[in-house]
Amino acid sequence: MAVDAPExxxxxxxxxxxxxxxxxxxxxxxxTRTSAxxxxxxxSGTTAGSSSDRPEPLDPRLPIAVVEANxxxxxxxxxxxxxxxxxxxxxxxxxxxxxxxxxxxxxxxxQRAFAPLIAAIEDRAPGVQLVRPGLxxxxxxxxxxxxxxxxxxxxxxxxxLRGLGIEDVRAGIADGPFTAEQAATAGSTAREPxxxxxxxxxxxxxxxxxxxxxxxxxxxxxAPPKGGRTSASDDLVGLLARxxxxxxxxxxxxxxxxxxxxxxxRGIRLHDLAAGSDSRPVQPRTxxxxxxxxxxxxxxxxxxDQVAFGMRVAAxxxxxxxxxxxxxxxxxxxxLVGDRGxxxxxxxLHPASFDSAAIVDxxxxxxxxxxxxxxxxxxxxxxxxxxxxxxxxxxxxxxGSGPEERVHHALSRVQAMLGHRAVVTPEIGGGRWLxxxxxxxxxxDRVVLAKERxxxxxxxxxxxxxxxxxxxxxxxxxxxxxGYAVEIDERGALSAAPGVLVEGGRRRAIESWAGPWPIVxxxxxxxxxxxxxxxxxxxxxxxxxxxxxxxxxxxIEGAYD
Numbered sequence: 001m002a003v004d005a006p007e008x009x010x011x012x013x014x015x016x017x018x019x020x021x022x023x024x025x026x027x028x029x030x031x032t033r034t035s036a037x038x039x040x041x042x043x044s045g046t047t048a049g050s051s052s053d054r055p056e057p058l059d060p061r062l063p064i065a066v067v068e069a070n071x072x073x074x075x076x077x078x079x080x081x082x083x084x085x086x087x088x089x090x091x092x093x094x095x096x097x098x099x100x101x102x103x104x105x106x107x108x109x110x111q112r113a114f115a116p117l118i119a120a121i122e123d124r125a126p127g128v129q130l131v132r133p134g135l136x137x138x139x140x141x142x143x144x145x146x147x148x149x150x151x152x153x154x155x156x157x158x159x160x161l162r163g164l165g166i167e168d169v170r171a172g173i174a175d176g177p178f179t180a181e182q183a184a185t186a187g188s189t190a191r192e193p194x195x196x197x198x199x200x201x202x203x204x205x206x207x208x209x210x211x212x213x214x215x216x217x218x219x220x221x222x223a224p225p226k227g228g229r230t231s232a233s234d235d236l237v238g239l240l241a242r243x244x245x246x247x248x249x250x251x252x253x254x255x256x257x258x259x260x261x262x263x264x265x266r267g268i269r270l271h272d273l274a275a276g277s278d279s280r281p282v283q284p285r286t287x288x289x290x291x292x293x294x295x296x297x298x299x300x301x302x303x304x305d306q307v308a309f310g311m312r313v314a315a316x317x318x319x320x321x322x323x324x325x326x327x328x329x330x331x332x333x334x335x336l337v338g339d340r341g342x343x344x345x346x347x348x349l350h351p352a353s354f355d356s357a358a359i360v361d362x363x364x365x366x367x368x369x370x371x372x373x374x375x376x377x378x379x380x381x382x383x384x385x386x387x388x389x390x391x392x393x394x395x396x397x398x399x400g401s402g403p404e405e406r407v408h409h410a411l412s413r414v415q416a417m418l419g420h421r422a423v424v425t426p427e428i429g430g431g432r433w434l435x436x437x438x439x440x441x442x443x444x445d446r447v448v449l450a451k452e453r454x455x456x457x458x459x460x461x462x463x464x465x466x467x468x469x470x471x472x473x474x475x476x477x478x479x480x481x482x483g484y485a486v487e488i489d490e491r492g493a494l495s496a497a498p499g500v501l502v503e504g505g506r507r508r509a510i511e512s513w514a515g516p517w518p519i520v521x522x523x524x525x526x527x528x529x530x531x532x533x534x535x536x537x538x539x540x541x542x543x544x545x546x547x548x549x550x551x552x553x554x555x556i557e558g559a560y561d
Contacts, residue, residue, distance in 0.1 A: 434546075
């Protein structure tokens with residue numbers, strides 16, 4: 001039975017893409033500080049956190065390693081020069097390179113940084129298959145006919161990507177996506193980024209390669225079995241190594257019947273790949289609809305209200321575009337670009353889903369919250385959906401929207417009139433002191449806690465917590481019944497039992513008390529060290545108080561109702 005020849009495929013490989021995506025994302029998010037004068041209300045921006053939380057630009061020349069599940073998944077050239085390798089354990093990599101910068105893997109960051117490159121490739125050669133962030137494939141025939149040959153088409157794509165700031169990109173052309181991937185990863189170099197395997201030469205090119213590529217790279221180009229399990233290939237590669245079969249050529253020479261008996265259809269598929277018979281063609285993706293909207297301002301606009309007014313039509317088009325495909329936006333990304341190159345970017349969350357008025361409000365709030373983000377006029381505003389949901393999940397009920405929707409509508413109206421931070425909801429965070437555990441979050445924002453509640457906090461107060469927390473704890477006096485001050489020594493021992501609480505000139509008899517409970521923070525740092533003791537007391541009127549004794553003084557941290 002005749003077997004069709006594998007389809008000529010072109011694969012573009014971006015070495016160490018997680019590191020490249022990390023450095024590009026950090027460079028994009030790092031704000032540019034400028035100053036400008038002017039009159040009226042300036043259009044100022046904000047990023048997704050305070051200025052101290054903004055990421056610093058990462059130099060790709062530094063030793064960087066991206067780690068997932070305590071293993072290195074990608075590293076920079078400087079880290080590789082010091083002995084860091086993909087697949088190493090984190091501790092081993094740090095032992096080889098003490099100056100190594102460890103960054104956790106983020107597939108969303110990799111995909112977000114790779115999306116503009118896919119769009120640029122599709123502008124010059126449609127029909128791109130996204131294999132994974134940093135690796136894509138397309139049919140070689142169409143671009144070769146348009147640009148005058150396979151090599152010419154690959155070089156056009158490589159040069160276009162270099163024009164976008166990607167210095168290291170490799171291209172491989174061969175029979176089938178798998179062989180083309182090996183040509184890009186094993187055949188091309190930084191100096192010669194294009195490697196072409198002649199038609200019919202796949203078996204000879206693959207023969208000297210190690211069988212380990214079936215585990216490390218082939219699975220990216222081969223659809224996994226149902227359920228996503230890939231243990232068959234892992235077993236096959238390990239077993240071949242134990243049998244002394246080290247190369248793809250040796251594996252391809254094994255009888256097909258024996259491979260089928262031992263490994264089944266999965267083994268036959270990998271056996272065909274090793275022999276250069278990649279029968280699966282490139283599967284082009286369907287480009288997603290253009291859901292984002294952009295508004296360019298020429299000349300630059302410096303008044304925030306003018307920018308918000310100019311966004312009304314774009315916001316309506318944005319909502320209508322999502323509604324045409326039965327979607328609603330639940331998380332919105334707003335990007336602002338200043339006349340002098342400043343950038344402001346933030347992701348906004350909505351309790352339900354955005355409408356056009358809510359989008360305009362977010363743009364206005366972002367322009368007005370942080371005067372350090374944008375100091376010059378706004379030249380571009382871009383809105384894009386960060387998260388979407390089915391519109392059917394957000395349709396009103398048959399008998400009305402219910403009290404929750406009415407509450408949301410009322411709070412949103414108040415927030416639109418008074419400002420983003422005018423309506424807040426309380427959240428409980430982590431920490432030892434009640435004031436730092438009380439977090440006020442603007443209505444509709446994602447809860448981001450500086451200190452996680454689930455972590456251990458020795459000395460923190462357990463439930464039930466006081467219902468009233470004083471932002472500025474009032475100073476009080478605690479004495480004995482005889483009028484002597486109650487003190488605590490270095491070992492936490494009381495000088496006498498508390499008998500009277502003097503608060504605001506009023507004397508309260510203490511009926512019962514409990515404590516002390518010590519709070520020790522940063523004992524190793526003499527400048528920032530803090531040591532205090534907590535007490536719970538109940539006065540004669542039945543009021544319960546949470547007292548703190550620190551440096552010989554007494555304050556009220558909270559009150560129980």
